[in-house]
Amino acid sequence: MASRGNRVVVPEARQALNQMKTEIANELGLSNYDSIDKGNLTARQNGYVGGYMVKRLIEQAERSMAGK
Numbered sequence: 001m002a003s004r005g006n007r008v009v010v011p012e013a014r015q016a017l018n019q020m021k022t023e024i025a026n027e028l029g030l031s032n033y034d035s036i037d038k039g040n041l042t043a044r045q046n047g048y049v050g051g052y053m054v055k056r057l058i059e060q061a062e063r064s065m066a067g068k
Contacts, residue, residue, distance in 0.1 A: 017053075024052045 008014045018034070025033030028048055030041070038046055 020053055020056065021049060024056070025049050028052070 008017065022034050025031075028045075030036075030045060030049070033049070
């Protein structure tokens with residue numbers, strides 16, 4: 001089975017998503033997240049970063065939909 005991987009639907013958003021990922025990782029105590037080997041982190045650590053990204057994106061979408 002071939003892996004599709006993650007793809008950015010709006011390529012212009014890639015830089016903003018990477019910045020958000022780095023900010024969230026720093027908040028979680030993972031410094032230099034963009035330059036470290038993610039394979040050396042636990043699944044839980046990597047999952048927290050992705051999970052918090054999704055949570056923050058949903059919050060932003062809800063605020064946008066509410067007109068705030």
